[in-house]
Amino acid sequence: MRRISRLGKPSGARLAPTARPLAPLCTPRAAATRPSPTPAAVTINTLRFYSSRQPEPLPASLTSGGKSAAAAPESVEELAAEELEVQQFDHQSQQRVFVPPPRPSVAERADTITDTLYTPATTAEGLESIGGLGSWWDDPAHWPETSDFVGFKPKHKVQEPALLEAAVRRALTETLVMKQLGQEEQLTGIWGLQGKAQHDAVLALDIRVDSDGTATVTGDLHAVADGLVVKDGEPNVDSADVLPSAAEALAWKQQADQSWKGTSLQDARLKFAVIKRVMQLTGQVVPDQKLADIATARGLLATLSKPPKPKTFSQEIETKKQDLVALPNVAFSPKRVTRGHKDQALGRYKLIEAEFRKRDLQDGPLSVPKSREKKHWNGEA
């Protein structure tokens, strides 16, 4: 099956010149399996393999001698230019991870051929079949697994409230730092993912919020800003390793000052940068229709930390329909009501148990399910 080619590059990324994408664009495996000729070893054959913009040279029987002689000096320059192009192409193909198929070549039109001996074929019999990609994409060397699309948003979505709060606090701090340092153009760029040490360092910064919601960060701002710049050659950090564990986040939340939640997010650039960073850290996407309602960091937290959807209808009734469950004449049971429950309600259940025990018929309460009873009969634990 032919697959659609995709680039392993974050979409919509506006990278700085020194920045590197999040995913490794060139893997050892891809480099090892793909033919990568050195500039000295580049031959005309390999040139034709990678670039076939020029029509293929026709057989000698179809070309006039004078024309080919005239084309010879031109083709040397072209070959030199193509050699350079191939080197660039090879460099690019190392940057990408999949190898694209060669460009299609176009045959000369029959009415433009000047050779008098040429006779156009009237049937397909005896003709060579050319064209098509063949099994190009079936070759794993052309299509390694590492060439799969790596998105900006991590696949795992963080749901724990304490972790979400820590991530929002970190995103807000980093955004405010960039703004305070005057690097406003970096607010829309890609920021690097550093380890937990950086996370703790960012959370250690103090945020003071004024009455109008304007926030000021104090501390070592430049260290934080340097950590956000993506550098070449850095190992790729998984977003799951960036945030602390849920227990650590909870411990931080309990002792942290909560005044930072009043920070205003009315500035659209600030709001965008915070939400973008939160998405990168947690995998949580804020729907477009809710963007306008978010005015503070507290509002953003409320949007992100919504309770999970109830699994069953019974759970939904228990959690959301308290007006029904709390009525004095309504008895709601989330589980099936059995005969045993009815006996319990009547006070008959303990009498039955006592009578069974007297006759040595039932060891243990009646509420033990039949399947476990069977196990006991068979002598199993």
Place this chain on the structure above:
Amino acid sequence: MTIRALEKISVGQNGIGSFILQCKRLDIHYCDHSGSSRGMNAFIKTHLAKFAQTHPAIEFAVSPRPRKHPVMIGHYINGRQKSICVANMEPSQILKKAELLRDASGDKVKRVNKPVTSVNESVRGIWSPYHGNGMAV
């Protein structure tokens, strides 16, 4: 002095003086997953709270019955039960069925083919072969 029984002035009838609802309890069963319970689940969510609030004399027992059709069972003070399967019904239809169970007396459904029914005794009394002059055959 002879003892005389009190004369019966009137026959007790429900609704004259006081009204006692015959339906004492309504069991409401649903399934969490089955499609036939979709209407019942919507009824529980939207209509039941108001219905239960307006009928404090009825006890409502709501519980799931997995992998079964939704059912409403009315229990009556005469000891009888009346159950209705409400599979694939709309919430408004289920509300009608709940009202039907509420209004039912719990008696067996009897055929009524007389134009007038009365709880009052006949003015002429009940005929007895041992009273009166008898008939000459």
